[in-house]
Amino acid sequence: MSTATLLSTKPKEQNTENGIERADRSELAKFLSKALADTFLLNLKTLNFHWNVVGPLFYSLHKLTEEQYQDLTGAIDVIAERIRALGFVAPGSLTAFAKLTDIIEENGKPSAEQMIQQLADDNERCARSLRIAVSAAEELEDVKTADLLTERIGQHEENAWMLRAILAA
Template sequence: MSETLSIIPEAAEINSGVRSPASIAEGLRDVLADTYRLTFKTHAYHWNVEGPLFFSLHNITEAQYEDMFAAADELAERMRALGQLAPMTMAEIMDNSIIEDLAETPSAGEMCIDLSRDHERVAHRLHALIKLAGDKNDPVTEDLATARSAFHEKASWMLKALSAK
């Protein structure tokens, strides 16, 4: 193997004025893990939804998983900009995510409720990251987390509206 292909990624010190970049990167890692798991769950529901809500739920989940897939890249790149490594294994994603799978195959309405609840959970984690980033002089992460929280809050609302009685 050539020497240039033997380089192993590692954390680096970045002096941008952000205090405790490793702690901020941990918060980003957790949100990234949630984003990846929720992207997959949303995509799986997209593939398997049936019933009168098919068209609506199929389309809304497609828009949501596409947004979250792009967001995962932004979150990982922010970790790297802070001098930290992004997760490199599925085990890291699973270990750091609060997103859980349902025990049984859900109905279309249960899919909406489950995804809505997950979006709320991610929004809560993002709120904590917003506070941490503000306290540690990291307006870039604060802005990113604010935008991501807005997405998850809106996604939760839309899914709740679909499943309302």
């Protein structure tokens, strides 16, 4: 087989016999695609704030956002690979993510306080959305997807707690 033939292969839906019907796997892939889009946009926003935060709490906020974006970066890959394991193509463009996410981009120059507030709100938004996805995965007895998303809920809740603690008066 020629290299040109080998390189012409495109990603497509794959049949899998994992005990979950195709229609149900498709529904799970939709939930996971939203989780992927939310995670990607939250990662981008966290990076933005990491790069641009200023003020007396610069160092601690810079370090906290670094920890959070590194976690989100790892989660992006895990979620996308779960979509592939279910037999579907993972979305991978800003256009696709923008259609799927509830995370709102920040195009301005917010204060450190506004940055922290937005990240706390967005982490909670992700946790709420993931709860719906976990319920669907549990109903379909997809323990792997449920476990993956349950772990993400815990991380988003911890992130929100840490960020809100900074805002406490």
